[in-house]
Amino acid sequence: MLATIPSATLLGVDGRPVVVEVHVSNGLPCFSVVGLPDTACRESRDRVRAAVLSSGLNWQLRRITVNLAPSGVRKSGVGLDLPIAVAVLVATGELDAEVVAGMAFLGELGLDGGLRRVPGVVPLVDAMSAATVVVPLDCAAEAGLVGRHQIRAARDLRQLVACLKEEERWPAPPGLRMPPPKPAPDLAEIRGQEVGRTAVEVAAAGGHHLLLTGPPGAGKTMLARRLPGLLPPLAHDDALAATRVHSAAGLPLPYGLVNRPPFRAPHHGASLVSLIGGGSSWLRPGEVSLAHAGVLFLDEMGEFQTTALDSLRQPLEEGVVRLCRAQATASFPARFLLVGATNPCPCGRADPQGTCRCSELSRARYARRFSGPLLDRFDLRVVVSRPDVDELLWGRSGETTAAVAERVADARRRAHERGVRGNAELPATRLDEVAPLTPAGSALLEHKLRTNGLSARGLHRVRRVARTLADLAGAGTVVGEDHICLALGLRAEPRLGEEAA
Amino acid sequence: MIAHDLPPEAYAAALAALPIGPPKLARLLRDCPPEEAWARAGDRRTDVAEGWRACVEAGFAVHILGRPGYPEVLASDHEAPAVLFSAGDLGALEGPRVAIVGSRRCTRYGRDVAHELGHDLASVGVRVVSGLALGVDGSAHRGALAAGGGAAPPVAVVGSGLDIVYPRAHRRLWAQVAEAGVVLSEASIGGRPEAWRFPARNRILAALADVVVVVESRAQGGSRHTVAAADERGVKVMAVPGPVRSPLSAYTNDLLASGAAPVRDVVDVLVALHLEGRGPQLPKKPGAPTEPADPAEAAVLDALGWQPASLEQVVTRTGMSAVDASVTLAHLEVAGWVVGGAGWWERQGPPGGTAK
Numbered sequence: 001m002l003a004t005i006p007s008a009t010l011l012g013v014d015g016r017p018v019v020v021e022v023h024v025s026n027g028l029p030c031f032s033v034v035g036l037p038d039t040a041c042r043e044s045r046d047r048v049r050a051a052v053l054s055s056g057l058n059w060q061l062r063r064i065t066v067n068l069a070p071s072g073v074r075k076s077g078v079g080l081d082l083p084i085a086v087a088v089l090v091a092t093g094e095l096d097a098e099v100v101a102g103m104a105f106l107g108e109l110g111l112d113g114g115l116r117r118v119p120g121v122v123p124l125v126d127a128m129s130a131a132t133v134v135v136p137l138d139c140a141a142e143a144g145l146v147g148r149h150q151i152r153a154a155r156d157l158r159q160l161v162a163c164l165k166e167e168e169r170w171p172a173p174p175g176l177r178m179p180p181p182k183p184a185p186d187l188a189e190i191r192g193q194e195v196g197r198t199a200v201e202v203a204a205a206g207g208h209h210l211l212l213t214g215p216p217g218a219g220k221t222m223l224a225r226r227l228p229g230l231l232p233p234l235a236h237d238d239a240l241a242a243t244r245v246h247s248a249a250g251l252p253l254p255y256g257l258v259n260r261p262p263f264r265a266p267h268h269g270a271s272l273v274s275l276i277g278g279g280s281s282w283l284r285p286g287e288v289s290l291a292h293a294g295v296l297f298l299d300e301m302g303e304f305q306t307t308a309l310d311s312l313r314q315p316l317e318e319g320v321v322r323l324c325r326a327q328a329t330a331s332f333p334a335r336f337l338l339v340g341a342t343n344p345c346p347c348g349r350a351d352p353q354g355t356c357r358c359s360e361l362s363r364a365r366y367a368r369r370f371s372g373p374l375l376d377r378f379d380l381r382v383v384v385s386r387p388d389v390d391e392l393l394w395g396r397s398g399e400t401t402a403a404v405a406e407r408v409a410d411a412r413r414r415a416h417e418r419g420v421r422g423n424a425e426l427p428a429t430r431l432d433e434v435a436p437l438t439p440a441g442s443a444l445l446e447h448k449l450r451t452n453g454l455s456a457r458g459l460h461r462v463r464r465v466a467r468t469l470a471d472l473a474g475a476g477t478v479v480g481e482d483h484i485c486l487a488l489g490l491r492a493e494p495r496l497g498e499e500a501a
Numbered sequence: 502m503i504a505h506d507l508p509p510e511a512y513a514a515a516l517a518a519l520p521i522g523p524p525k526l527a528r529l530l531r532d533c534p535p536e537e538a539w540a541r542a543g544d545r546r547t548d549v550a551e552g553w554r555a556c557v558e559a560g561f562a563v564h565i566l567g568r569p570g571y572p573e574v575l576a577s578d579h580e581a582p583a584v585l586f587s588a589g590d591l592g593a594l595e596g597p598r599v600a601i602v603g604s605r606r607c608t609r610y611g612r613d614v615a616h617e618l619g620h621d622l623a624s625v626g627v628r629v630v631s632g633l634a635l636g637v638d639g640s641a642h643r644g645a646l647a648a649g650g651g652a653a654p655p656v657a658v659v660g661s662g663l664d665i666v667y668p669r670a671h672r673r674l675w676a677q678v679a680e681a682g683v684v685l686s687e688a689s690i691g692g693r694p695e696a697w698r699f700p701a702r703n704r705i706l707a708a709l710a711d712v713v714v715v716v717e718s719r720a721q722g723g724s725r726h727t728v729a730a731a732d733e734r735g736v737k738v739m740a741v742p743g744p745v746r747s748p749l750s751a752y753t754n755d756l757l758a759s760g761a762a763p764v765r766d767v768v769d770v771l772v773a774l775h776l777e778g779r780g781p782q783l784p785k786k787p788g789a790p791t792e793p794a795d796p797a798e799a800a801v802l803d804a805l806g807w808q809p810a811s812l813e814q815v816v817t818r819t820g821m822s823a824v825d826a827s828v829t830l831a832h833l834e835v836a837g838w839v840v841g842g843a844g845w846w847e848r849q850g851p852p853g854g855t856a857k
Contacts, residue, residue: 192813192817193813194813194816194817194822194823195811195812195813195816195823196813198823213844356606360605360635360668381844382812382844383811383812383813383843383844383845384811384813385811385813385814387817388817444831444835447835453841469824473824481828481831482824482825482827482828483824484831485824485827485828485830485831486823486824486827486828488827488831489812489823489826489827489830489831489841490812492842492843492844492845493842493843493844
């Protein structure tokens with residue numbers, strides 16, 4: 001008596017098809033699972049047996065062997081509970097093999113027979129080739145996002161069996177909740193901070209990483225939180241990639257596809273694995289992947305572990321995280337806009353006006369947390385100062401998010417015409433072609449280079465930012481001196497916690 | 502074991518390395534010669550000969566209070582160091598000496614004024630005495646060195662052993678000062694820059710100086726020790742005025758309020774030294790304009806004032822757009838009116854001044 005049921009297991013953010021084979025024979029009653037299951041997977045024996053019995057179905061006291069094929073791939077998680085249960089029911093004759101033909105199953109079982117949500121429904125369903133996929137009712141909407149399968153859902157095992165036997169009708173899957181996500185805070189709420197606002201706008205328009213430095217209460221966090229609102233909605237492929245990552249991490253997807261740029265702000269206690277992703281068996285995506293196509297905001301960046309910060313360098317450079325473990329290798333998408341906010345020193349008042357009370361040693365230690373290569377990734381490095389009282393109370397409020405987002409969308413469109421998502425991705429070799437300089441602009445850059453105010457790499461970064469500034473201003477192909485000046489002004493040299501000798 | 506071929510300086514150097522303060526060391530050496538003092542207080546495990554060899558190899562000289570070779574100007578001081586180490590030529594001490602002291606974390610204003618004073622004083626033959634610390638001290642010495650080979654040699658008094666360069670960022674400056682003038686210390690070879698060393702060092706600064714000039718210092722700054730030591734010795738104290746709102750000028754402005762003479766430029770110091778006649782020897786500064794011709798540039802310069810400001814602050818104060826303000830600042834920087842760095846803009850003296 002043999003039964004096979006297709007399902008899938010999760011590795012990183014990708015589903016791998018799995019076939020659940022059940023063999024029932026005479027012999028001493030036993031129930032074993034083979035085929036490299038992890039602990040959660042092996043424990044499914046107890047859940048499956050309890051669920052079958054609680055659902056009023058018959059559990060035959062015979063020798064039951066479950067094999068998860070391909071046997072060489074490690075299976076993880078609890079999503080294989082349901083396919084195992086169905087396969088057992090088919091193999092023991094409780095269900096006809098015909099009623100489950102062409103169906104794949106996915107879901108966790110409760111001891112009462114209830115079907116529970118599992119993480120990673122989107123990539124799992126995507127990996128299945130069966131025409132119909134049966135999932136827990138909670139996941140039906142998420143499973144439907146893939147769009148290639150007929151989705152069937154049930155509340156519990158009893159209902160599922162009844163529906164399969166056509167004694168009951170399949171319950172209608174709940175539709176996606178449609179209220180739009182809470183709108184991001186509006187840029188118009190910020191008074192003053194013209195330079196900070198410009199920096200946020202440029203970051204959004206060109207995809208330039210942004211570092212905000214300033215004393216506590218200067219508005220760094222406030223500015224950063226308004227950045228995602230300026231970004232255009234995600235393109236379809238980005239939305240799909242982001243949705244897969246969010247699904248694989250087990251985050252709820254109440255609004256269906258992730259079509260707004262995600263905004264992730266991990267606390268500075270975050271471990272290396274939580275930022276980058278990993279774990280021994282499951283390989284869960286980290287914050288950098290959850291921020292894919294969106295914004296990763298590191299508040300109090302100086303308080304993060306140095307190793308955690310330096311691990312950002314590869315994803316910043318390549319847009320993916322490749323994790324290698326003894327058992328498996330997975331790569332996660334991780335193309336994000338990095339926004340850092342930091343105090344200039346532990347006391348937060350290290351401006352050259354001389355109000356800082358930190359010792360030289362503590363300042364030096366603070367500065368060491370930011371490695372040169374990491375600081376170099378920031379195209380925009382802006383000093384944010386506390387707004388004046390007058391500005392705070394009576395300052396005019398600036399443009400709204402909607403108005404700025406329009407300019408940003410326009411600048412992004414121009415970047416697309418150049419074949420990149422944002423100007424930050426422009427290769428250095430194309431700068432002369434797409435961002436030629438006026439004589440005054442190149443004279444200024446030359447002065448900067450000669451006086452050691454700028455490195456060769458810094459030069460390219462300044463030119464990219466200037467290109468974005470020119471795009472935002474609606475200027476033509478040539479980048480003028482004014483935009484070069486502002487780009488230089490928005491790229492303060494990294495001199496955190498240190499003093500010019 | 503006493504090796505009899507060692508000079509007394511070898512024992513004095515070994516005594517200076519003992520964990521005792523300058524007063525106790527002075528008492529020990531007042532009563533008996535160094536060899537005997539070492540036999541009485543010394544540590545048997547220390548190899549005196551080896552320490553002496555290291556000292557000689559590094560080219561450091563050791564001077565004992567009350568013996569030939571000890572600088573006369575210090576010998577008469579009531580808290581004179583009993584043992585003094587020197588690197589360089591002690592002859593650099595001969596002549597008028599002005600101590601330039603101030604905060605380690607000064608503003609660009611403080612840095613510029615210290616540099617200018619150091620340069621101008623050295624140019625007219627006045628020795629610049631300072632502590633080789635970050636900020637004002639270092640700038641004063643850089644200024645003195647910038648005055649060139651014909652100028653007065655610089656004098657430094659440091660708080661660590663002569664072979665322990667502190668702060669490390671001043672390694673080059675330290676070597677240049679020792680090359681052109683002299684570096685003094687009462688800490689023994691290998692002495693760490695311990696916190697108590699610096700107030701003690703400051704008394705030597707005050708004892709060496711004919712005039713002490715405080716450039717910038719916050720209310721609780723280390724310059725207080727130098728000023729107190731100078732007052733004790735009747736050395737004239739002068740102060741550079743600063744903005745009343747700058748925390749870094751709080752102490753200098755206090756000094757002015759309590760009667761210290763202000764220093765506006767080198768001539769004020771020369772008057773205090775009764776060397777007015779040397780003023781005219783100064784090279785004439787080029788007749789630079791005192792304000793840029795462009796009204797927008799003048800407005801930005803005005804908004805900047807003499808304190809560092811971020812681009813944001815310039816934008817707020819002038820009401821310009823961020824683009825216009827950064828263009829104007831860039832022009833001012835190219836012309837030499839302002840200096841930018843790490844997100845902050847600072848005004849400096851008119852273009853063509855001596856400041857770096």
